[in-house]
Amino acid sequence: MRKKIVAGNWKMNNNKRETAELIQALKPLNFSTDVRVMIAPAFTHLVQAEELTQVGRIEVLAQNMNASESGAFTGEISAGMLHSIGINKVILGHSERRAYYNETDVALKQKVETALTHDMEVVFCFGEELDQRKAGTHFEVVQTQLETALFDLSASQWSKIILAYEPVWAIGTGETASPDQAQEMHAFIRGLIASKYIQEVSDGVSILYGGSVKPANASSIFSQADVDGGLIGGAALNADDFTAIIQSA
Numbered sequence: 207m208r209k210k211i212v213a214g215n216w217k218m219n220n221n222k223r224e225t226a227e228l229i230q231a232l233k234p235l236n237f238s239t240d241v242r243v244m245i246a247p248a249f250t251h252l253v254q255a256e257e258l259t260q261v262g263r264i265e266v267l268a269q270n271m272n273a274s275e276s277g278a279f280t281g282e283i284s285a286g287m288l289h290s291i292g293i294n295k296v297i298l299g300h301s302e303r304r305a306y307y308n309e310t311d312v313a314l315k316q317k318v319e320t321a322l323t324h325d326m327e328v329v330f331c332f333g334e335e336l337d338q339r340k341a342g343t344h345f346e347v348v349q350t351q352l353e354t355a356l357f358d359l360s361a362s363q364w365s366k367i368i369l370a371y372e373p374v375w376a377i378g379t380g381e382t383a384s385p386d387q388a389q390e391m392h393a394f395i396r397g398l399i400a401s402k403y404i405q406e407v408s409d410g411v412s413i414l415y416g417g418s419v420k421p422a423n424a425s426s427i428f429s430q431a432d433v434d435g436g437l438i439g440g441a442a443l444n445a446d447d448f449t450a451i452i453q454s455a
């Protein structure tokens with residue numbers, strides 16, 4: 207049975223001390239065994255985060271990685287490097303990576319393959335932009351993103367995939383998809399996977415919602431049948447807010 211997951215994407219926030227403080231504030235947190243909690247600090251703090259979370263159930267993931275194994279890619283981090291410090295999960299395809307660093311679904315397909323070669327779990331982000339939602343093409347857009355980046359995977363590889371539907375118009379804007387809009391898209395995504403693979407694969411994949419999730423709206427979104435938790439940006443930087451969101455899962 208798929209798990210609920212609440213993952214905090216800390217983006218380019220927090221220095222070393224602030225990162226440690228936030229982790230310490232989250233550590234006493236008690237959450238259901240049906241829920242997984244993840245945090246994604248900056249690359250520079252992953253070692254520290256891994257050490258600080260050795261005891262407890264908080265999992266640490268990276269915000270990105272390169273598709274290549276090694277080589278002349280100044281400023282980049284490989285899957286093998288992450289693995290060597292005990293990190294075996296990564297966010298790929300976040301809309302900010304797509305928008306500011308030109309990451310395409312074709313490039314992301316390669317990153318996903320590299321991550322899986324290293325036995326890493328992938329939180330794969332995707333979602334439509336505002337003009338696409340307004341034009342009514344959001345289902346098509348999402349379908350193309352998933353088909354291009356993920357639908358060449360084998361059924362068994364899907365056990366390492368976590369999906370994060372993040373409508374770009376809802377990220378960091380304070381505007382959230384309504385619970386019905388989230389459910390409608392998540393059900394569509396699950397249907398797509400079921401038609402490409404088998405129902406068992408589709409039933410097993412956790413599909414998170416992301417985009418302005420806050421303590422006030424988390425439970426109404428998370429209670430939707432096909433919403434299996436959330437990828438949280440801004441609200442994950444505040445221990446009380448993130449705790450309240452985890453407790454809504």
Ligand code: PGA
Nearest residue numbers: 377378417418438439440
């Ligand atoms: P937000 O970010 O919660 O601040 O909207 C979500 C995300 O970027 O994953």
